[in-house]
Amino acid sequence: MANTSSAKKAVRKLERRTRINRMRRSTMRTQLRKAEEAIAAGDATTAKAVLTATESVVMRSVQKGVIHKNTASRTVSRLTKRVKALADVAAQA
Template identity: 75%
Template sequence: MANTSSAKKAVRKIARRTAVNRSRRSQLRTQVRKVEEAIASGDAAVAAAVLQSVAPVVMRAAQNGVIHKNTASRKVSRLTARVKALSA
């Protein structure tokens, strides 16, 4: 358990930050799931439109430190490849 006042404050800050990150990570997963569902439906136009709205959300999550930037780039790249394969 934290003894000093600064350590107690750090515990409070970490708890708040964890809650924010958990919310952002959940939102990120929901957005990625939307793209995957659009791909599964088989409609390339809808999947491309959804991907275009989801890609900035994924990159913003990386910018905010929720996920690593390489992870975000990999997710967007793989989703883009899947949508492109769907339209071909």
């Protein structure tokens, strides 16, 4: 348990940052789930629109320090590849 006033303040700040980061991570995961659902639905135009929003949310999470830059880049890259494959299949049909 924190004894000094500065340590108590540090604990309060840590709890606040934890709540904020948890909210941001939850928002990001929700957006990723929407992207997954759009890809699974098979609609290329909807998937592209959702991908744009998802990329924005994921990269904002990087700026806020919720996840690492390489993790975000890998996630966005994989989603983009899947959306592109979906668009290619739609174009061939």
